[in-house]
Amino acid sequence: MITTQKPQLSLFGPAEARTATKNVLNCYEILNSREFSWPVNVYRVEFADRSKQTHESRGEAKDIIWKLRLNELKSQWRGWGFVVDLNQYDVAVPQAWSLAKPIRTAEYSVTLARSFTATVGDAEGRAVVAGVLRDKIKEHFKGKPAPELGELWQDFDSFCQYPGSDWGKEFLMCRRFSVSVKQLTGAQLVLQTNVGPELCTQRASRAVVPFG
16 A cells, blocks of 8 residues: 655745756655555576667566566466566566576576565666556556546556547547656655646547547
8 A cells, every 4th residue: 555645845944945946746645655665576588689688678678577467477486476577587476486497599688687585775676666656556547447537548657538528629638647656866756746738639539449
């Protein structure tokens, strides 16, 4: 369970501000972030084609791990799980997802890099905790739609409402919701929530599939 605190106005007036900053982040602090702890295995996914080992291919590396879980390792990697990309090589998974030996194919190899317990006490642990929370928040949007929001469709990492009564127009305006987990100094994790407009065409609106 995530315990959050709403942003509070500063007790100091403009003339009494203690720290100058260029950026102001409107967010909710996760008060119990230090309670989160997951033993993890970090697997190194290396592509046979070295040119694919880039930041843009991190999603493909995650997909390789998920496909292993759904197919070859389905009977071994059971229960609740997650796959968090840490860099262009490494992904973190629950420590229960163990490999008896490295996996090597013509397209890629998967080997155990290290194991540790992820907490907010260090940078790598915070990245794992933030990644798990990010994915579970998206899962919540997909699996537990709120009656107040109605049906939603996914637009990358955001979720959008269907337009009301504007279906006859070429361009439609939808309300977009996004929640991201941010890492701040001092081992702080916060939830940044954004609500804004989304412009889509009639064709795109008819192509999306709602959750629920």
